[in-house]
Amino acid sequence: MMNASKIELRRSLLETRLSLSRDVWRTKSNIICHHLQDSTLFTQAKTVLAYFSFRQEPDLSPLFCLPKRWGFPRCLGDTLSWHDWTLGDELEANGYGILEPKIDAPRIEPAKVDLMLVPGVGCDRSGYRLGYGGGYYDRLFSLPEWQNIPRIGIVFDLAYLSTLPRDVWDFPLTGLCTEVGILRSTDNKLL
Known part of the structure; x- marks a missing residue:
């Protein structure tokens, strides 16, 4: 069963984030x-x-033009698969309205991944994230092949909280990046 305090917190954080002006959001x-x-x-x-x-x-x-191999998720049932994407490649919206690489884009296997930049509704000082409630990332992080890949949560500072409600299936992130800086989740020191 979904933690009621997570539902309320998610709603509040989303409302605050969505209330940012376009200029503030961009900056x-x-x-x-x-x-x-x-x-x-x-x-x-x-x-x-x-x-x-x-x-x-x-x-x-703005980072996607940098010389990296970029991968983006596709929702497949209740899991995420990761696919190559290069600036200019066509995208399609999934059932949630989230843009994804085309289904025939090459897949990226965990052994090839050096870093994950993970979206969230909120994150806390211990590295736990609050997502949209679908559990996609927690299921991914529970798989042994994904557990040792550095994963940085990306949120605005307004969504960086001292603590979040947790469930047994929640997995912590390696660190967090906000407009204030990048922190390691274990000791809140800059990476």
């Missing part, structure tokens, strides 16, 4: 991109998994 997103570009985890990564901004999530698209 905060650009600052997050600059923090990522300056991070060693990002600069050393060859294959990066990311997301296309949905419901005013931080927009990472």
Whole structure:
């Protein structure tokens, strides 16, 4: 059963995020991109998994022209598969309205991934994230082949909380990036 406090918190954080003006959203997103570009985890990564901004999530698209192998998720049933995408490749909207690479785009296997940039509605100081409630990322993180890949949660600082309600199936992130900087989830120090 879904934790009622998660539902209420999700609604509140989404309302706050969606209330940001377009200019503030763009500015905060650009600052997050600059923090990522300056991070060693990002600069050393060859294959990066990311997301296309949905419901005013931080927009990472300014990074997508950088010379990396970029992968983006496709929802397949109740799981995520990751597919190559290069700037200019065609996209399609899934049932939630989220943009995805075409189904025939080459898949990316976990062994090839150096870094995951993970969207969230909120994150806490221990590295736990609050998503939209579908469990896609937690199911992915529970698989052994995905557990050792560095994963950085991407949220605006307004969604960085001291603690979030947790369920037994929630998996922590390696770190978090907001417009304030990049933090390691274990000790809240800058990465």
